[in-house]
Amino acid sequence: MSAVDLVTEEDKDPFKGDYLDVPSKPYLLKLLHRQGDRGVLFADNVYKFTASGKMKKQSLLITHFAIYIIDPEIYALKRRIPLAAIEKLSLSHLTDHFLAVIVPTEYDLLLASTRKTQIVTVLVDSIKTTSNYELEFNLSNSFEYHAAADVVKEIHFEQVEGGTKTRIVNK
Structure with a gap:
């Protein structure tokens, strides 16, 4: 199977959420192929929060089967x-860019993206289609997430004049 075979006509639709133009990036197609995946439902650069609280720019790819976090500087699967x-997605009621992907068997994933709504929609639709279960939501202006196996953090959102104030604290 060639890299071109991994991209279907449906995947070429610019409204599907491929903001990275994955078909033009052979290293991404090769990575997906090695993992047994084909076709991208969503691809964009996002900010991922590390266990120490730093933000790192990463590429987020969502397929029918998995979420991929890729270092865009060295093209490595992280x-x-x-x-x-x-298990669920945690997000606030406010207008912000934060989304926590809760993974009980590992540590969680905290992201910031201007396309948060589209990411949520793609995840909900894909999980419902492939796994036949509805993704659970935690909608709250304060929630916990596991930044690492032994690091629990709490994120707080507050509406302030001109936007949303976000605070992340160790538990």
Whole structure:
């Protein structure tokens, strides 16, 4: 199977959420092929929060089977989360860019993206289609997430004049 075979006509639709133009990046197609995946439902650069609280720009790819976190500078796969491993999504009621992907068998994933709504929609639809279960949501202006196996953090959102104030604290 060639890299071109991994991209279907449906995947070429610019409204499907491929903001990285994955078909033009052979290293991404090769990575997906090695993992047994084909076709991208969503691809964009996002900010991922590390256990120490730093933000790192990463490429987020969502397929029918997994979430991929890729370092865009060295083109290395940093993490692959099977969609079936995701228990729920945590997000606030406010207008912000934060989304926590809760993975009980591993540590969680905290992201910031201007396309948060589209990411949520793609995850919900894909999980419902492939796993036949509805993704659970935690909608709250304060929630916990596991930044690492032994690091629990709490994120707080507050509406302030001109936007949303976000605070992340260790538990």
